[in-house]
Amino acid sequence: MDLRLTPSQLAFRDEVRAFIAARLPATMRERLRRGMRARMEDMAAWHQVLNERGWVAPHWPPEYGGAGLGIAERVILTDELYRACAPQPLITNIGMLGTVLLRYGTAAQKSYFLPKLLSMETIFCQGFSEPNAGSDLTSLKTRAVREGGHYVVDGQKIWTSHAHDANWMFALVRTGQGERKQDGISFLLIDLRSPGVSVRPIRTMDGYRTVNEVFFDGTRVPAENLVGEEGRGWDCARYLLNSERSSVANVGLCWERLSCARELATTVRQGKRYLIDDPSLRAELARLGAEIRALELTNWRFLLDPDIARTNPGFASVLKLKGSETMQALTTLIARIAGPAGLERHDLDTAVPDTMGAALWGYFFYRAATIFGGSSEVQKDILAKATLG
Incomplete structure (x- = not known):
């Protein structure tokens, strides 16, 4: 396999470098260069800059607001952002949920959520891990019971990055049981501003707040916020995790x-x-x-x-x-x-x-x-x- 960049790929790399040099604020770059984290306001501001250029979702099809770039160009863009100490597009919005919705979402879900993911009008966090269900996600116990047109959610998520900044969560919840532990798990989109949701900070050993506990107490979620089939959420999760691990x-x-x-x-x-x-x-x-x-x-x-x-x-x-x-x-x-x-x-x-x-x-x-x-x-x-x- 020839891993050398083609002339067009080299030209694209030069285009990316010139764009970053012209648009990335020096203070934002220096924060990351000196080992500091990207603040949510910095991420949002840079997200908008990339979105103007069409690069905030390089792998999304153009009809959904993405750039439709090839794999090589996407790798080049990501690497150049890292090399320049520029914030990356919000992965929970773009690389995780957006990727899942493109494959498993309904037409209505794509129409409603994808533009908001691009604009960061909605900021999603990932609700997978639970106490005693971190690496073994199939042991999760957060339950969602169908009542008419809603699911009623009760349970707890933990180590949830940026839940204090987010207004939505995509979560794995248990809606049933089956022969395998993966059976009966569903993929649900939850508005964190709903009644019955509380977010508690976890101070980590670096002294800062990045992760959180999130509690659900009778939280009602519209049934149309189910992604994919009920009880088949593990398909969505596996697709998302493979995408996350490769990046x-x-x-x-x-x-x-x-x-x-x-x-x-x-x-x-x-x-x-x-x-x-x-x-x-x-x-x-x-x-x-x-x-x-x-x-x-x-x-x-x-x-x-x-x-x-x-x-x-x-x-x-x-x-x-x-x-x-x-x-x-x-x-x-x-x-x-x-x-x-x-x-x-x-x-x-x-x-x-x-x-x-x-x-x-x-x-x-x-x-x-x-x-x-x-x-x-x-x-x-x-x-x-x-x-x-």
Whole structure:
């Protein structure tokens, strides 16, 4: 397989780079460059900029407001956004729910929700994990009972990213039982402003609020908010998770973090010499560069060869496993290089610091990378089944 970019793909890459250089605010770039998170208002603002250009949903068909880009162009766009420290389009809206609706949604659901996902008039969060049902989603206990034209939902979701920013949730709920644990699970769209919904923050070890608990107490959801068939929501979930895991390699972000580590090492001294002059550090940077290149080639193979995904269901798990482990290694290295300056506490919602004081936030945040989107243990189980049968 020839993985070199064609002249038209190189031209597209140059077009993306020029667009980002002209439109990305410098303060937004510096926040992400220094290891800070993208604020929801920054994500929304940049989302609108990309939407003006038609790039907020590059994989959606043009008739639904997407760009209809080919796979190679989509990879180039994503990688260039990461390399430039630009916020990505909101994945829950575009890469998750939007992708599911395009395949399983009714005409009415597509007509109503897809424009709102593009404009961010609606912001969705993902309601999958529950207490005792994280990596094993089939153990979920949140129930939805049909009463006339509504489902009545009772239960709890946990580790729900950005539920405090969202006004809607796509959730897995149990509407019945079957021979398999996957049977009887349904995919439901829930307005979080409905009576009976409460959101409680979870403060993680980085000191900030990203994830939440969400409780449902007799929440009534219109039956037309069911996506796909009742009891067949696992089909939607599996489709979504495979899409999520194949995008979680985050190759462009890995390259950007490696570049940040190299740059930082040229400014930090240990004694009389800069850290970049340490042969062991240079060897570590080279090793990580080789691993990212291998991840990049594997990602291209997966995306460009449809037979791989069909014949080897464990391929997406390779990307998820290696991508998350690589990001952990990179953020650990940046925190080590930053040294005491990386221990400084900054309010990540206000000004951009002039140091790498936010390095420790990235280190703590990416401890969860081997859990969210399917834990490394689950990915290894999938790989074992795919390899050994």
